[in-house]
Amino acid sequence: MTMVQTKPESPNTDADDQGADLRLAAITKRFGGFLAVDNLDLEIPAASFFALLGPSGCGKTTTLRMIAGLEQPTSGSMSIGGKDITGTSAHERPVNTVFQNYALFPHMSVLDNVAFGLKRRKIRDHQAKAKQALELVELGHLSARRPAQLSGGQQQRVALARAIVNEPALLLLDEPLGALDMKLRRQMQGELKRIQTDIGLTFVHVTHDQEEAMTMADTVAVMNQGQVEQLGAPRELYELPRTAFVANFLGKSNLVAGEIIEDRGDAVVISAGGNRLAVRKDRSTTHQGKALIGIRPEKLRMMWPADAPADGSNILRGRVLDSSFTGVSTEYLVEVAGIGPVGVFSQNHGQQLAAPGDDVVLTWDTAHAFGLDGDEDTQAGAREAEAAAT
Amino acid sequence: MRRRIGPWLVPAFGGLAFLFLLVPIAYVFAFSFNDAGRTNLSWRGFTLDNWRNPCGAPAVCESLANSLQISSIVTVIATILGTAIAIGLVRLRFKFNATANMLIFLPLATPEVVLGASLLAQFLNIGVDLGVGTIIIAHSMFCISFVVVAVKARVASLDPKLEEAAADLYASPIQAFWRVTFPLLLPGIVAAALLAFAMSFDDFIITNFNSGNVDTFPKFIYVAATRGIPAQANVIGSAMFIIALLIVIGGQILSNRRAKMLAAR
Numbered sequence A: 001m002t003m004v005q006t007k008p009e010s011p012n013t014d015a016d017d018q019g020a021d022l023r024l025a026a027i028t029k030r031f032g033g034f035l036a037v038d039n040l041d042l043e044i045p046a047a048s049f050f051a052l053l054g055p056s057g058c059g060k061t062t063t064l065r066m067i068a069g070l071e072q073p074t075s076g077s078m079s080i081g082g083k084d085i086t087g088t089s090a091h092e093r094p095v096n097t098v099f100q101n102y103a104l105f106p107h108m109s110v111l112d113n114v115a116f117g118l119k120r121r122k123i124r125d126h127q128a129k130a131k132q133a134l135e136l137v138e139l140g141h142l143s144a145r146r147p148a149q150l151s152g153g154q155q156q157r158v159a160l161a162r163a164i165v166n167e168p169a170l171l172l173l174d175e176p177l178g179a180l181d182m183k184l185r186r187q188m189q190g191e192l193k194r195i196q197t198d199i200g201l202t203f204v205h206v207t208h209d210q211e212e213a214m215t216m217a218d219t220v221a222v223m224n225q226g227q228v229e230q231l232g233a234p235r236e237l238y239e240l241p242r243t244a245f246v247a248n249f250l251g252k253s254n255l256v257a258g259e260i261i262e263d264r265g266d267a268v269v270i271s272a273g274g275n276r277l278a279v280r281k282d283r284s285t286t287h288q289g290k291a292l293i294g295i296r297p298e299k300l301r302m303m304w305p306a307d308a309p310a311d312g313s314n315i316l317r318g319r320v321l322d323s324s325f326t327g328v329s330t331e332y333l334v335e336v337a338g339i340g341p342v343g344v345f346s347q348n349h350g351q352q353l354a355a356p357g358d359d360v361v362l363t364w365d366t367a368h369a370f371g372l373d374g375d376e377d378t379q380a381g382a383r384e385a386e387a388a389a390t
Numbered sequence B: 001m002r003r004r005i006g007p008w009l010v011p012a013f014g015g016l017a018f019l020f021l022l023v024p025i026a027y028v029f030a031f032s033f034n035d036a037g038r039t040n041l042s043w044r045g046f047t048l049d050n051w052r053n054p055c056g057a058p059a060v061c062e063s064l065a066n067s068l069q070i071s072s073i074v075t076v077i078a079t080i081l082g083t084a085i086a087i088g089l090v091r092l093r094f095k096f097n098a099t100a101n102m103l104i105f106l107p108l109a110t111p112e113v114v115l116g117a118s119l120l121a122q123f124l125n126i127g128v129d130l131g132v133g134t135i136i137i138a139h140s141m142f143c144i145s146f147v148v149v150a151v152k153a154r155v156a157s158l159d160p161k162l163e164e165a166a167a168d169l170y171a172s173p174i175q176a177f178w179r180v181t182f183p184l185l186l187p188g189i190v191a192a193a194l195l196a197f198a199m200s201f202d203d204f205i206i207t208n209f210n211s212g213n214v215d216t217f218p219k220f221i222y223v224a225a226t227r228g229i230p231a232q233a234n235v236i237g238s239a240m241f242i243i244a245l246l247i248v249i250g251g252q253i254l255s256n257r258r259a260k261m262l263a264a265r
């Protein structure tokens, strides 16, 4: 991990914690018999924007609460900047949280809310610093108000100011935009990202919205049932999912089950319903036996049978079942013999559109396919993605 | 017909009900100005003497002082313990939580004569001298229940996330309590304290069993009633009523002004 030096003139008393890595080692949390977080190892580099993405109930909030010290792990340890913090209480940790429903103190003015943490740590100039933080979120003019007199979006900014004013080693955000409407949400996404870049704090952002995670975060960890399925840069996760869950939860994927029948050296060929589909070895988690081959709908090229290449691999012949035109693109569902329905996402270049009943040929670049373990469920994560989108 | 009477019905009955409530109070107030002499039953002419000298009648002010002292101490004890119990009952998950919740209602549901008599039996059993101390113990017992019930509702409506936010913002548990929990519970605690004071000040039955020869104000009035209540008792009663009224009106004005101030910002 690289240590990124942030704001050397930082007035934070816990200067050592500034720009410190968070490390979770074998963290497990049980509620009675229920395993909410399962042997989780996680390393979050300093000054990064880290997203924990996963369906509802996968253990994101529990993980965040354990980092904040609001919940103690059943087993495992955690450290910030090499300093062990396992077992310490929330008020002793250099960590601040933006709560899902903001949890602003209703009996205090906006300014007092923001100054609360500074006062508890006996920081000088707490009023001035709190004012400054409110300016940063563009709410300086409302500092005398009570939280109840603010709109949802404004309350959200106050909650953010109240946390960042403390310059914590780690800022935790639990679905901070969940209660906002779509337009405000997109706007706040950009703003959060800007603030994070400006002040250089480490953000750990919990969300079930994959688009939000991908647009904002440097690193995304996809969580499922208390475990991290895969972790990486958004592009990396999207282009090369390593589990069926990630392939389906993060965007859409066509997953086809088959058997590896040929080793070409740098690639293997999978036979599925009589079709030969190639995948590069470095893009496949398995190189023999049963396998799933995955291909994103937008990576598929759809053409008329007359234009199709002669026989080879990566060619699927099918018939259009359904099409929906959205303007910039058209989404097709193509029935392929021996495989089933395949989703295709075709950008509008002005080409002639296929209609249901038309025979078409699908093809793609081998470099765009990915291979997964054959005993995985092709539908894993699809239902969760659907639920998260609504 | 119905349409014409309808709009009048509610105000008319409301007015009658108010009249019904206020007549005895008006009576007490009016007779505090009675030039009463020995019994204050019939009107004998207007005087301000009773108000000038409220302690004029023997033992009126002594019993009042006893009552004020007892009720104040009881209010403090019951409010502190009751608030702590209310928070515990709502926040802590322990084995007999449900049972404890029900037991706390018992003193409210038990007839006062039964409570008073059984307490007396206990005091006699362990050989405690009856007096101010035993009254305070007896009153605290049932006032705690009132406080618990009143404060519990407030605690239940308090978002536990707020205390977590306080802890997250470097407040120790004690700081979180005094800076966040307590201010948010305060309106409920104040209401509970006023209720406890009124209940204690007003109590006659339980007091009568457990007071020995100490006179509280209600006990004094009860005893005096057989001989004729002095007009000074009316003065004190009226004064209490006016003070209570002022507190209520003051509270209203204060909260109105605060609401206006907030709206103006």
Ligand SMILES: Nc1ncnc2c1ncn2[C@@H]1O[C@H](COP(=O)(O)OP(=O)(O)O)[C@@H](O)[C@H]1O
Binding pocket: A031, A034, A036, A054, A055, A056, A057, A058, A059, A060, A061, A062, A063
């Ligand atoms: N205090 C608790 N007691 C019992 N079960 C809990 C508690 N908190 C969370 N859980 C359970 O743990 C699982 C993970 O919850 P959570 O971390 O809130 O999920 P997420 O934030 O990803 O939606 C859920 O199934 C939830 O029901």
Ligand SMILES: [Mg+2]
Binding pocket: A057, A060, A061, A062
């Ligand atoms: Mg959650």
